[in-house]
Amino acid sequence: MPCRRDSLRPVAALLFLFLAKGAAGQHFPYEPEDWQYIPGTAAITSASEGSDGIYFSTFDGLLYFDYYTQRLDHLPEINMGLPSHRLYHVYHDASTNALWVVHDDGIAFRLRTDDTWRQVPFMSLPDYFQGRSVIRVGGSFDGIWIDVDGVYTLLNSFTGGFMRRDMAGPDGPVDWNTSQAAFLEPPDLLGWITTGQWSTNIREFLGPGYLTAVPTFVFQDRYNRFWYGTDLGTLFRGDLYTRHLEDFQAGIAPKPVITLFVDGDRVWFADNAFRREGSGYPRKEGYFLSAWDEAISSWRYYSSLSSEAIRDVRVNDMLRVGRQLWLATMDGIVLLDTRTEAWGFIGSKAGLRDRAVWDLERHGDEIFAATIRGIDRISPATRRVIPDDSLSVSPVVEVYTLFSAGQILYAGTADGIYAYHDNRPVKWWRASSLPATSLWHDNNDMFVVANNYIYHRGPKDKDFTLYSIPLSGEAKILEIKGYGSYIWLATSRGAVVYNRRKRRMFTFGRNEGLPSDVVYAVEPGADWVWFLTRDGVVRFNWRAYFE
Incomplete structure (x- = not known):
């Protein structure tokens, strides 16, 4: 260990x-300090003001808006240790500088001196407790109060232990969490001046690509600014005097994701439900790509309706080519200029063998694309497939994955592993009969996954041999x-x-x-x-x- x-x-x-x-x-x-949980955008359920900002509970963890930096943070270290990420309430107790959250399985709290979250004992909670039944959470001189449908439970502020329960409620004043999971009356959003990509009607926020965000609560901070949480995970802050409305968002959208690309300080996230579930149709609206700039803790989101070049939002792979991000999708290659945010597209008209592109790999000065009907070689300058007789002998079966190792490009296909060398008379040759679905090469040793087994070939080996890593038989x-x-x-x-x-x-x-x-x-x-x-x-x- x-x-x-x-x-x-x-x-x-x-x-x-x-x-x-x-x-x-x-x-x-x-060890909590060595793990970070990156939440997805999810419905925002409540808010509680701390000493220097506001905490927000969501159905995928906590968010925090810092008054000093004016940024919304996804709190990766704090979110990591939560017993459940589906949160209904958050409360900041100023007397102990502690955070309290109500989640699906109970109540948890974290004191300033704690490294991890502590769960309130079930014996301290009302019978048949459910997180969604909690109306509000508050603090007083006596401790932490939990209001469950008019039944008030008092918990110790430091241990979470049960103190008392009654129907009458607290004797003295309580600093209740003033935000609620639902409005008593639907809010009137007309009169706010919006900037950027959002607008309002009387009941909803209207976003890019026909996005609609429905308010879930309203909260007024110490500066008399109004905060609206939404079911989409977007926060809106309205200034009472200028009537201007700003939007904030943090976390991965969509969620879950199966594709990640680390691009310096920026990390890109995308998904393909077809690969995860074996079925699924492309979504016609909503975000399909998100980027996190870790250096400044900033998020950027891209809608599926941002451009006609986005034919399909099911992304299999991502690759940086110059200042462009190339996305291999189930319908061609989508290009995003990361500076101007202009979009482009490479499809069958540019020479692709098949619409679905499974993998992208840079080899030399060209980009190679894996499809169900073979491999295409693409020029980044012209964004077109390069006509090349040497590719006529490339595999014409389904290609799962590509890997560039020095001067050789390897292709894992349904018919085996093929290798490509630009300076050989015979460009392509069959290196193995193993139907490799995933492979990795470190310029000396090569490891492949075929038929749910791992195989290895060393620099002096002629063929692959079974590599023993003791996994669970069902894995x-x-x-x-x-x-x-x-x-x-x-x-x-x-x-x-x-x-x-x-x-x-x-x-x-x-x-x-x-x-x-x-x-x-x-x-x-x-x-x-x-x-x-x-x-x-x-x-x-x-x-x-x-x-």
């Missing part, structure tokens, strides 16, 4: 985890990636990292901090590794433990 390199762990906990999990590989220990391998001497696997039963030098394996699942055991993709980097799971996106500081 690895320890964080700058700390020690309790021996008893390590021994327990080793004995309980050792048979299937060591499970990785959970389906969805992706293989590598970084240095480590192999990373995304599977239907969690994620796996395998140290090739030491032949040691560690697993990641719900017990180690992931929101789900189903991991669609994994993206390791120099310090952090990203996990794209069925119930959210998490990144982990793996360098603190390895190397």
Whole structure:
């Protein structure tokens, strides 16, 4: 069991985890400071003002608006340890500087001195407690008050322990969370002056691409500004004096996602429901692409109706080409200029063999695209497929994945693994009969996934041999990636990292901090590794433990 390199762990906990999990590989220990949960945009349910900003509860965690920076933050460290991300209320207790949240499975709180969330004991809650039944949360000199349909429960501010319950309510004044999950009367939104892409009618906010955001609550802060939460996850702030309305949003849209592209300080997220579920039609409205600029903690969203060039929002892969972001979709390649936000499209008229593009890979000065009918070679300058006789002998079966390793481009297909070398008389040759669905090459060793097994070929080997990594028999391998001497696997039963030098394996699942055991993709980097799971996106500081 690895320890964080700058700390020690309790021996008893390590021994327990080793004995309980050792048979299937060591499970990785959970340390809150090394994990970050990136929430998706979701309905905003309540607000509570803190000393320097406002906390917002959503159906996918907490958000925080900082008065000083004037930015909405998705609080990746705080969200990571929540017992549940479906939140109905948040309350900031000024006397203890603690956060209290009401979620699907109960109530949790986090004091200023805590590193993790603490769950209120179920014996302290009313019988048959449900988070959605809580009307409001507040604090007083006596403790924390929970109002459940007119039944008031008093909890200890420091321990969460039960103190008393009655129907009469608190004796003295209570600082109630003033926002509500629903309006007593529908709000009148006319009279606000909107800027940017949003407008209002009497009851709704109208956004780009026919987006409609319905208000869920209204909250007035200490500066007499009105905040409207919405079912779409967008926040609106209205100034009472100027009547101007601003919009704020943070988190991944859509959610879940299966495709991630790390582009320096900017991270792009996209999805393909067809690959996740085996079915699904492209959505005609809403956001299909989101970008997080980590350096300034800013989010940008792109609607499916932003341009006619967006024929399909089911994204299989992303690649940066100059200042353009190329998106491989189920209907061609969509191009986004990251500076001007102009859109472009490469489809059958440009020479693509098939509409659905599964993978994109840069090899030399060209871009190669994997389709169900073979491989296309594209010029970034002309945005057209390059007519090339050498590609006539390329595989014409379904191509799953591409990987560029030095002067050789590898293609995993239904008919085996093919290799391409531009300077050889025979450009393409069949390197193996294995139907590889995912592959990785570190210029010395090559690892492929075929028929749910892992195969390896070393620099002096003529063929692939079975590579033994002891996985659960029910685990389906969805992706293989590598970084240095480590192999990373995304599977239907969690994620796996395998140290090739030491032949040691560690697993990641719900017990180690992931929101789900189903991991669609994994993206390791120099310090952090990203996990794209069925119930959210998490990144982990793996360098603190390895190397």
